[in-house]
Amino acid sequence: MLIELDFQSDIPIYMQLVHAIIEGIATGELKPGDKLPPVRTLAADLGVNMLTVNKAYQHLKQLGFIQIHRKKGAVINSEEIRKADDKFYKRLFASLRPLAMESVCRHLTKSQFLTLCSEIFEEIELKGGKC
Incomplete structure (x- = not known):
């Protein structure tokens, strides 16, 4: 999945990353069980701070889109994403x-x-x- 960030945007980088990953899930580009890159790797690839990627992953976890495992890392939630409530x-x-x-x-x-x-x-x- 190609993630493009706009460093001139008013939208914080971590939210751009959150939006890009949710779009990948919504379009089927990212499937349940798919692994996301490790924080360090994605940060280096995107040219951003590791804390930015970590913040995005934590936000995605809170929203129920990913699970974070100590050994597996960040994985697209394999359980059905909660319906709108x-x-x-x-x-x-x-x-x-x-x-x-x-x-x-x-x-x-x-x-x-x-x-x-x-x-x-x-x-x-x-x-x-x-x-």
Whole structure:
């Protein structure tokens, strides 16, 4: 899996890494049981601090996307990823709300906003995405 980071982005590097790995899972590029590179290796490959990669892995673990084993390292969760629950909906709402507000301020219509969301889903589905 190719991970591209934007060092000029306002999005923290660890979150870009989290997003890239979740995208790999969503598109089926990363499958349950697949091993992620060791922290040290991925940090060196990406040119980032090991703490950044470790923070991303810990965040993915908290979200239930990976398991971290002492001997095996970080592995894509082989158990079914938890379905959306109230906690997820609240987090999703909190994440989308500022984007919707900015969209309104920038004169996007509801239809344009929803079209962008649909395009993202379609892109994932075209890549074979289903968790």
